Amino acid sequence: MPDYKSEQIRNISLIGHGGSGKTILSEGILYTAGATTRFGRIEEGNTVSDFNKDEIEKQLSINSSLLNVMWKDSTGDVRKINIIDTPGFMDFIGEVKSALRVTDTSLLLVDAFKGIEVGTEASFRYTKENENNIIILVNKLDTENSNFDETVIHIKESFGPEVAVVQFPVDQGMGFHQIVDVMRMKLLKFNLNGKGEYTEEDIPEDLKAKADEYHQAFVEAIASEDEALMEKFFETGGLSEEDLRAGIKKGMIERKLFPVFCVSAVTNVGVRPLLDFISDYTESPVDRHPSKAVKTSTEEEIEIKPDINGDPVLFIFKTMSERNVGEFSFFRVYSGKISPGLDMINASNGKPERLAQIYTMNGKDRKELSTAICGDIASVVKLKDTHTNNTLCIKSNPVVLEKISYPNPNMTLAIFPVRKGDEDKLAQSLHSFHEEDPTFIANYDPEINQSLIHGQGEIHLNTIIYRMKSKFSLEVEVKEPRIPYRETIRKSVKEIEYRHKKQTGGKGQFGHVVITIEPRERGEGFEFVNEIVGGVIPGRFIPAVEKGIIEVMSAGVLIGCKVIDVRVRLTFGSFHTVDSDEMSFKLAATQAFKKGFKDANPVILEPVYNVDIKFPEEFMGAVSGDVSSRRGKIMGMESEGRLQVLKALIPLSEMSGYSSKLRSFTQGRGTYSRSFSHYEDVPKEVETKIIADYEKQKEAESK
Numbered sequence: 095m096p097d098y099k100s101e102q103i104r105n106i107s108l109i110g111h112g113g114s115g116k117t118i119l120s121e122g123i124l125y126t127a128g129a130t131t132r133f134g135r136i137e138e139g140n141t142v143s144d145f146n147k148d149e150i151e152k153q154l155s156i157n158s159s160l161l162n163v164m165w166k167d168s169t170g171d172v173r174k175i176n177i178i179d180t181p182g183f184m185d186f187i188g189e190v191k192s193a194l195r196v197t198d199t200s201l202l203l204v205d206a207f208k209g210i211e212v213g214t215e216a217s218f219r220y221t222k223e224n225e226n227n228i229i230i231l232v233n234k235l236d237t238e239n240s241n242f243d244e245t246v247i248h249i250k251e252s253f254g255p256e257v258a259v260v261q262f263p264v265d266q267g268m269g270f271h272q273i274v275d276v277m278r279m280k281l282l283k284f285n286l287n288g289k290g291e292y293t294e295e296d297i298p299e300d301l302k303a304k305a306d307e308y309h310q311a312f313v314e315a316i317a318s319e320d321e322a323l324m325e326k327f328f329e330t331g332g333l334s335e336e337d338l339r340a341g342i343k344k345g346m347i348e349r350k351l352f353p354v355f356c357v358s359a360v361t362n363v364g365v366r367p368l369l370d371f372i373s374d375y376t377e378s379p380v381d382r383h384p385s386k387a388v389k390t391s392t393e394e395e396i397e398i399k400p401d402i403n404g405d406p407v408l409f410i411f412k413t414m415s416e417r418n419v420g421e422f423s424f425f426r427v428y429s430g431k432i433s434p435g436l437d438m439i440n441a442s443n444g445k446p447e448r449l450a451q452i453y454t455m456n457g458k459d460r461k462e463l464s465t466a467i468c469g470d471i472a473s474v475v476k477l478k479d480t481h482t483n484n485t486l487c488i489k490s491n492p493v494v495l496e497k498i499s500y501p502n503p504n505m506t507l508a509i510f511p512v513r514k515g516d517e518d519k520l521a522q523s524l525h526s527f528h529e530e531d532p533t534f535i536a537n538y539d540p541e542i543n544q545s546l547i548h549g550q551g552e553i554h555l556n557t558i559i560y561r562m563k564s565k566f567s568l569e570v571e572v573k574e575p576r577i578p579y580r581e582t583i584r585k586s587v588k589e590i591e592y593r594h595k596k597q598t599g600g601k602g603q604f605g606h607v608v609i610t611i612e613p614r615e616r617g618e619g620f621e622f623v624n625e626i627v628g629g630v631i632p633g634r635f636i637p638a639v640e641k642g643i644i645e646v647m648s649a650g651v652l653i654g655c656k657v658i659d660v661r662v663r664l665t666f667g668s669f670h671t672v673d674s675d676e677m678s679f680k681l682a683a684t685q686a687f688k689k690g691f692k693d694a695n696p697v698i699l700e701p702v703y704n705v706d707i708k709f710p711e712e713f714m715g716a717v718s719g720d721v722s723s724r725r726g727k728i729m730g731m732e733s734e735g736r737l738q739v740l741k742a743l744i745p746l747s748e749m750s751g752y753s754s755k756l757r758s759f760t761q762g763r764g765t766y767s768r769s770f771s772h773y774e775d776v777p778k779e780v781e782t783k784i785i786a787d788y789e790k791q792k793e794a795e796s797k
Contacts, residue, residue, distance in 0.1 A: 111213030112182030252735030303548030379469025491536030590690035642683035
């Protein structure tokens with residue numbers, strides 16, 4: 095057994111917009127706690143959490159990384175603090191959602207100059223799904239133009255009255271090293287040698303009024319969560335230290351209190367008191383509410399309590415493949431305890447698994463564990479049939495924990511190997527990357543005859559392509575996928591006749607049909623109506639007529655795209671007792687449909703998507719202008735904290751390169767999500783170009 099109990103574990107995630115300082119803060123935590131002997135720097139490529147080659151080259155976090163430190167609380171009791179450093183770019187939001195699923199408290203970093211950004215809002219919103227505790231860190235207070243007071247105003251506007259200041263800076267800007275702690279009413283003076291050490295002093299007279307004001311607001315915020323505390327507060331004008339301790343912990347667990355701290359991650363200022371607060375006030379796994387699950391044998395909904403004496407249950411929240419080791423599966427133990435050699439079952443698919451080595455992780459560095467207890471986060475190697483979002487348990491008590499809900503893809507590319515014969519290798523790599531990252535999806539679309547990759551944005555898909563080359567030695571090309579247009583008609587055409595007749599010297603071919611084609615309402619699909627009477631076409635040939643029409647509708651008439659929402663009535667025809675067969679009637683039906691379709695006012699339909707675009711208000715003109723230039727229709731505007739949300743309908747054909755374009759004209763602060771809405775008529779000038787391009791392509795392919 096480890097030398098700590100479940101009550102001593104703290105599970106923390108670092109979240110926030112890209113560039114807010116999460117990775118450097120994790121370096122400060124590791125260095126301050128003695129887990130490392132040097133303070134890594136992103137520009138030097140030697141941070142613990144950003145250890146992949148592409149992360150070092152691009153100087154940004156792509157994967158979440160599991161870290162851990164030991165730290166003593168105010169009573170001298172040791173805490174094991176598991177930390178998951180998450181990426182800030184929204185392209186990698188799946189990593190954030192996975193981390194939030196298995197951590198209890200989130201440190202939300204906010205840039206003291208840039209304030210609330212898209213990633214800040216998104217990260218906070220996702221914490222609601224898992225009911226994570228929140229600690230807000232105002233970072234980069236050592237930079238020019240940092241503004242703590244204005245940032246706090248914006249934080250309160252975005253996240254509500256639950257926001258309460260615990261610390262404020264004395265000398266923000268270059269040389270920042272002093273913080274007033276309004277909870278303990280002390281001035282903290284930090285050494286700027288990078289070790290994060292500090293001394294405590296009384297608050298100077300010129301800062302007392304401000305400190306008293308923040309202290310009073312902080313105490314009121316705690317008292318307001320509980321009637322008993324509120325009564326004490328009104329009776330005495332304050333709260334005891336014991337009441338404050340209980341109130342802080344209760345308020346954070348119930349998400350009624352979001353304390354605000356000051357840090358400079360680069361200079362390691364503010365990290366030690368932050369670790370003290372985490373150790374003293376954040377919830378342990380045993381304080382956490384039970385987890386929802388389903389008992390697979392009965393489909394009964396149950397709760398899994400965080401009990402070290404319960405049946406072992408663990409949840410895989412991340413999968414990572416390492417060349418010389420194999421697949422690492424990162425997990426949290428939700429009940430019981432586990433050890434290497436334990437036989438378990440993957441309740442998600444019914445496959446048995448035996449646990450091999452178990453590791454506690456610091457980035458890529460791992461240390462073997464003899465036991466992982468309830469509430470701990472660790473990794474295991476070489477599971478055979480288990481991946482992200484799977485639950486492992488013992489065979490006698492099969493349960494499945496609630497899965498992580500990942501966002502839909504926002505970008506699609508067609509992909510194909512450069513070298514012939516690499517098709518199998520491509521399929522293998524696509525499967526492997528999806529197992530590691532469920533927000534990456536790959537499929538083959540027979541309608542457009544292309545292999546497609548789907549992701550959260552350009553950076554996301556470019557990262558996958560980069561890793562294909564480095565991991566699988568696979569050269570690929572990508573391009574915009576063909577648009578899955580649809581064809582349909584606007585008017586009815588009756589008495590369309592086609593006679594298929596062919597004599598070859600022996601048995602000939604004969605099929606004769608008369609059909610009517612009619613438009614249907616959008617979404618009603620295809621309907622075939624057999625109106626033959628008197629046996630003019632024998633019943634055995636009727637299915638061949640329907641099959642011929644279905645085949646030509648699948649292949650398209652105008653531009654080779656699927657025909658939808660059409661009714662075909664078979665009204666008349668004739669047959670030959672010797673020469674008629676199923677093929678003859680199938681061919682006759684095909685030609686009759688093509689002939690009638692072109693006279694029925696045919697139109698091309700294009701897929702239109704719902705697009706929600708989030709951005710700071712100052713970019714309104716650029717965003718709305720770009721939507722209009724893409725034939726988009728603005729459907730409305732909403733506010734989300736300090737961000738604007740523009741809702742639009744945009745044709746899929748106009749969304750090429752949108753991810754990078756949006757990023758460029760919002761200075762990297764805009765994001766979007768999209769989902770299919772409907773098909774609608776292509777404008778005539780666009781339709782003419784689509785048909786011309788199709789004819790040109792057919793001509794080129796025939797040469």
